Structures are given as structure tokens and as C-alpha cells.
Amino acid sequence: MSLIEADSERLLAAVTSLLAQKGIASDDELVERQRVTDAASPGQGARMVARAWLDPEYRALMLADGAKAAEAIGIPMRGMPPLGVLENDAETHHLVVCTLCSCYPRAVLGYPPLWFKSAAYRARAVRDPRGILVEFGTTLPDSIRLRVVDSTADYRWMVLPMRPAGTEGWNEAQLTAIVREGDMIGVTLPQA
Ligand code: FE
Numbered sequence: 001m002s003l004i005e006a007d008s009e010r011l012l013a014a015v016t017s018l019l020a021q022k023g024i025a026s027d028d029e030l031v032e033r034q035r036v037t038d039a040a041s042p043g044q045g046a047r048m049v050a051r052a053w054l055d056p057e058y059r060a061l062m063l064a065d066g067a068k069a070a071e072a073i074g075i076p077m078r079g080m081p082p083l084g085v086l087e088n089d090a091e092t093h094h095l096v097v098c099t100l101c102s103c104y105p106r107a108v109l110g111y112p113p114l115w116f117k118s119a120a121y122r123a124r125a126v127r128d129p130r131g132i133l134v135e136f137g138t139t140l141p142d143s144i145r146l147r148v149v150d151s152t153a154d155y156r157w158m159v160l161p162m163r164p165a166g167t168e169g170w171n172e173a174q175l176t177a178i179v180r181e182g183d184m185i186g187v188t189l190p191q192a
Contacts, residue, residue: 029079036076037106042181044075045108045158049184050175053163062160063087070108080107080156086149087160088186093144094159095133095186097125098151105156109181116185136187159186166192 019025025033048069052059062069066083077083083105086094098104099122104112115121124132129148133140140146151157161183167175182188 025079033079037111040075040107040110042109042179042184043176044070044110045105045181045184046176046179047073047172048075048108049160049179049190050172052160053167053175054172059160066105066108066158075108077107081153082155083108084155084157085160086147086157086186088162090162091145093140093146093186094157095125095129095146095148096151096157096159097122097148099123099126100150100152103151103153103156105151105158105184107156108158109184113181133187136182138188158184160184161186161190164190164192 016027016030019030020027048062048066051073052062052069058069058072061072062085066085067077067080069085070083071077086096088094098116102112102117104116106112121132125148129146130140133146149157161179163175164178167178178190178192180188180190183190
């Protein structure tokens with residue numbers, strides 16, 4: 001083990017023992033949360049999106065309380081910050097960024113991609129959001145309002161994208177399969 005690894009191990013042990021001492025989280029709870037986060041993937045958020053496209057009641061629940069909607073389809077949310085859901089429509093497109101660090105809806109999307117954590121994305125998503133979308137291959141008409149939303153340690157955000165044309169009559173599994181990670185952050189749009 002290198003010196004840096006030894007230091008980071010000691011820091012981790014100190015923080016986890018403080019969390020336990022203060023009654024914030026036990027070792028077992030931390031291990032469980034880590035296991036749940038390791039198992040999370042964008043496929044979970046995609047299931048929520050597909051369900052919302054098919055079921056207006058589920059869509060309403062998701063917009064009112066993202067965490068409840070996640071739990072309703074079996075995604076564990078215990079110990080996670082609240083989850084807000086931003087609905088795209090014909091007038092408004094949402095883009096999510098954490099300007100401070102890398103706050104990401106890990107419970108429903110898994111670990112953030114490297115670009116989400118990069119200084120370039122965090123700065124440009126705010127300064128030139130339309131420009132950065134073009135780099136992801138997404139060109140929005142000028143008539144669409146673009147809202148950039150800051151994800152924080154206290155509140156995480158995901159995007160409910162618009163259902164693409166050409167998916168009429170598709171079932172939930174088919175719809176789930178076309179929803180990608182970037183679609184739920186707002187850098188890309190689902191394609192049929
Ligand atoms: Fe952050």
C-alpha cells in the first residue's frame with residue numbers, strides 16, 4: 001500500500017467511525033448503501049421513464065416525488081437525498097449539472113459518467129448550455145426554452161424526456177431499452 005492509499009484508508013476509517021458515533025449511519029448501513037449504489041445503473045431510471053410514458057398516474061407520482069416513484073418499482077432509496085424529476089415538453093428542455101462537484105441521482109442512474117464530473121462540463125453547462133448540447137449531438141430549436149438545473153448534495157435531479165415519435169404501441173420493455181443515461185441528464189434525446 002502506498003503512503004497516499006494509507007492516508008486515504010485512515011481518513012475513510014475516521015469518517016465512518018464519526019458517522020457511527022454521531023448516530024448518522026452505522027457501518028452496516030454504509031456497506032448496504034455501497035452495495036445498492038454499486039448495483040444501480042441507468043436501466044433503473046429508464047424503467048421509470050418508460051413507465052411514466054405509459055401510465056399517467058405513475059407520471060404524476062414521479063413528477064410529485066421522484067423517490068417515491070423509484071421505490072414504487074423496487075428501486076431502493078433509503079438514505080438517499082430527495083429526487084426531483086424535470087419534465088421536458090415541446091416548450092422547455094432541462095439540462096442537469098452539479099456545478100460544485102458531481103452530485104448525481106446515483107440511486108436511479110448509477111455512478112456519474114466521467115464527463116459529468118469534469119470541470120469543462122460543469123462550467124460550460126452553465127455558460128454555454130446550447131453549445132455543449134451540440135457537442136453531444138443535440139441541437140435544440142431556438143424556440144425551445146433551455147433550463148439548466150443544479151444538482152446538489154441535498155437534492156438530486158433527473159430529466160423525464162419526451163417520448164420520441166415512432167414508438168406508438170411499444171411496450172414498457174421496448175421503451176425502457178431506448179432510454180439512455182444522457183437522455184435523463186438532458187444532454188441527449190431518446191431516439192426510436
Ligand atoms: Fe456535487
